[in-house]
Amino acid sequence: MKKYTKKTVKFYDLHSKEYIQHSAVVLEDKINKFIGFLGGKKILDVACGPGHDTDYLVRKGFDCLGIDLSEKMINFAKKNYKGKFQVMDFFDMKFRDSYFNGIWCSSALVHAEKRDVPQLLKNFNKILRKNGILGIITPSKQDRIKRKNDTRIFTMLNMKDLKKWLADNNFEIIFSKTFIYGNMKWIFIISRKE
Numbered sequence: 001m002k003k004y005t006k007k008t009v010k011f012y013d014l015h016s017k018e019y020i021q022h023s024a025v026v027l028e029d030k031i032n033k034f035i036g037f038l039g040g041k042k043i044l045d046v047a048c049g050p051g052h053d054t055d056y057l058v059r060k061g062f063d064c065l066g067i068d069l070s071e072k073m074i075n076f077a078k079k080n081y082k083g084k085f086q087v088m089d090f091f092d093m094k095f096r097d098s099y100f101n102g103i104w105c106s107s108a109l110v111h112a113e114k115r116d117v118p119q120l121l122k123n124f125n126k127i128l129r130k131n132g133i134l135g136i137i138t139p140s141k142q143d144r145i146k147r148k149n150d151t152r153i154f155t156m157l158n159m160k161d162l163k164k165w166l167a168d169n170n171f172e173i174i175f176s177k178t179f180i181y182g183n184m185k186w187i188f189i190i191s192r193k194e
């Protein structure tokens with residue numbers, strides 16, 4: 001496991017209750033937009049946290065697996081939500097090639113170093129079927145005050161870089177926008193494996 005991942009996940013294990021209470025929100029308009037492009041039922045929710053989005057997708061009729069490295073988050077998900085959940089590092093995913101119809105990646109890339117993002121996108125491409133859909137929500141580059149004792153890696157990206165890396169890894173951009181939520185600017189991109 002990467003050193004920065006270990007520190008990040010330790011933070012989520014320590015603060016899982018706070019995250020569940022204040023930050024685990026299904027952004028319905030965004031996830032519905034993603035659903036609208038899907039051509040099949042098998043979905044991976046990457047860094048699912050406490051499992052709220054996985055649960056939403058299952059309730060909408062999808063066969064969704066949520067993965068996260070925080071045991072606290074996954075235990076909560078298993079107890080409280082519908083769906084399958086597994087403790088797994090998104091840098092070390094164990095799936096067959098072309099397995100999923102869709103990957104939902106909400107607030108996950110933020111916990112990768114910038115130089116590691118292209119490889120991650122390449123791995124997403126591998127496990128998606130042809131025409132599979134990747135939905136990404138991630139913080140846009142902006143000023144941010146880091147709170148005390150926050151051990152997470154927190155990488156903010158810009159739309160241009162992300163679009164380039166997606167194109168480099170055989171994804172066609174089918175929808176993109178930025179939005180403001182919780183005093184932060186976010187990037188929302190949906191792309192299709194070519």
Ligand SMILES: C[S@@+](CC[C@H](N)C(=O)[O-])C[C@H]1O[C@@H](n2cnc3c(N)ncnc32)[C@H](O)[C@@H]1O
Pocket residue numbers: 005008009012023024025046047048049050053067068069070073088089090091105106107108111
């Ligand atoms: C900001 S939360 C996002 C949760 C959920 N996707 C959402 O949108 O609310 C980030 C999650 O990423 C997980 N995480 C961080 N690095 C990870 C890694 N390398 N593999 C799997 N999960 C990771 C953390 O444990 C945490 O639950």
